[in-house]
Amino acid sequence: MSEVYLKKVFKTIEKFKLIEKGDKVFVALSGGKDSASALFALKEYQKAKSIDFELKAFHINLGSITSDKIQEVVKKQASLTDTQLFTFNLKEKGISLEKIAKKSGRPICSVCGVIKRYLINKVPRDLGATKVATGHHADDFTVFFFKNLLGLNFSWIGKFKPKVESKNEKLLTKIRPLFFVGAKENEDFCKSLNIPFLSESVCPYFSDKGKIYDKTKKWYDVIHKLDEEFPDFKEKLINSIEKISNYFYEEDNLMSCKLCGEPTNKEICTFCRLTKENLP
Ligand code: AMP
Ligand code: ZN
Numbered sequence: 001m002s003e004v005y006l007k008k009v010f011k012t013i014e015k016f017k018l019i020e021k022g023d024k025v026f027v028a029l030s031g032g033k034d035s036a037s038a039l040f041a042l043k044e045y046q047k048a049k050s051i052d053f054e055l056k057a058f059h060i061n062l063g064s065i066t067s068d069k070i071q072e073v074v075k076k077q078a079s080l081t082d083t084q085l086f087t088f089n090l091k092e093k094g095i096s097l098e099k100i101a102k103k104s105g106r107p108i109c110s111v112c113g114v115i116k117r118y119l120i121n122k123v124p125r126d127l128g129a130t131k132v133a134t135g136h137h138a139d140d141f142t143v144f145f146f147k148n149l150l151g152l153n154f155s156w157i158g159k160f161k162p163k164v165e166s167k168n169e170k171l172l173t174k175i176r177p178l179f180f181v182g183a184k185e186n187e188d189f190c191k192s193l194n195i196p197f198l199s200e201s202v203c204p205y206f207s208d209k210g211k212i213y214d215k216t217k218k219w220y221d222v223i224h225k226l227d228e229e230f231p232d233f234k235e236k237l238i239n240s241i242e243k244i245s246n247y248f249y250e251e252d253n254l255m256s257c258k259l260c261g262e263p264t265n266k267e268i269c270t271f272c273r274l275t276k277e278n279l280p
Contacts, residue, residue, distance in 0.1 A: 005189045009041040009177050010048070016162040018131075018175040019045065023053040025175070026124035027133045029077060029085070031059070031070040033197040034135030036077045037186040038177055040195055042133060043081040045177075056127070057083045060119050062112065063091035064204045076196050088123045090115070100274050108205045111274060118271040122262060125172050137178040137186060138238040143219040145241050158249035160241050168254055170263045180238055183220075 013019055019042075027039040039057055046055055059074040061067045071087060078085035090097070095115065101108040124132045141160045148156045162179040166172055178186060190197050200206065200213070227233040256262070257269035259276060 002189055002192050005181060005185055006041060006044055008181055008185075010045055012162050012180050013042075013045055013177055016179075018133075018163055018177055019051055019053055021052050023130045024128055025053060025055055025131045025133055026086075026127065026129040027055070027057045027083075028120050028124075028135075029057050029059045029074045030135065031073045031077075031198045031202070032135065032200060033186045033190045033195075034137055034178060034183065036135070036195050036197045037181075037189050038133050038135045039077060039081055039083065040189070040193060041177055043083065055081075055083055056086065056124075056129070057081075058086040058088065058123055058127070060116060060123070061087055061089040061091070062097060062115075063089065063095070064097070066202050066204050070198060070202060073196050073198050080195065086123070086127055088119060095275055104274055106274075112205070114270045114274060118262065118269070121170075121172050125170065129172055131175050132172045133175045133177060135178060135186070136176045137182055138180055138234065139182045139220055139223070141179065141241055142223055142234065142237055143216055145237075146219060154248045155250040156248075157241075158245055158247075160245045162242070167251065168263050170256075170261075171254075179242065180235075182234065 019025065025042065027035060027042060029035045029039060039055075042055055046053065057074075057078045059071060061071050074087075075085060097108055097111050097115065100106075100115075101111045104111065120132060120134070145157060145160060148154070162176050164174040166174075181189075189195075206213075223234060223237075252263075253265060254263040255265070255267075257264045257272055258267050259272040260269060262269055262271070264270070
């Protein structure tokens, strides 16, 4: 099973030139099956091919009651692949998701999303990364595609590709080696190799996240039904999303945040707005 899976992932890596000689790729590990699959598949790729590149891992400890348990699993994933792991601990930096959510009135999942997106670029970049790899997979992009199509967020669809090339020196190029494989394939891959991982429900805010999760799950179910009705529906859909994304691509109009200097489309980035005290 894992041979077929790896063949598919290797093909994505090669066709879209995700890895180039001299790269320093950091895998963003969440403790779940998807990012673990990305790390293990990239490690296998490194072993199988003679391309000279470095592979590292990093994890953001979100400072919740389950975060230390999650970090332990991430540590195991890194050590099983013999990969150096860097951790960034929100609590140690004085950042509390719960406090920010309370103060800003935003749902905790939205706060968590902003903080993660910012750090998933900044942390590896400060450590010398040339690219950051995430566990985003075909089912994610298929559901995002429909949501953004219906929400008229066309420019987002422009980034639904295996490699989002950086056009800004402070933004890392993002790679998604699992673009053409689905959640179930990642889970089967992890199980076949005995890779430890935690389910999403380990997040203590899962009941808040539940509403988003339920809707996403409904989308998955509908897409799955269509796949049963029409041969290769899912495969054809993700292939076409990758191609269609070029038509939706828009150049980001980015400036530097006045407080932290990170790329943003506002004067002060959302991360600073949420984490710095006494902002207007
Ligand atoms: P999510 O938005 O939670 O579905 O996560 C999407 C991707 O972001 C995952 O596949 C990981 O690569 C990365 N990620 C999520 N949570 C973390 C975390 N706490 N630390 C580092 N990377 C993460
Ligand atoms: Zn900022």
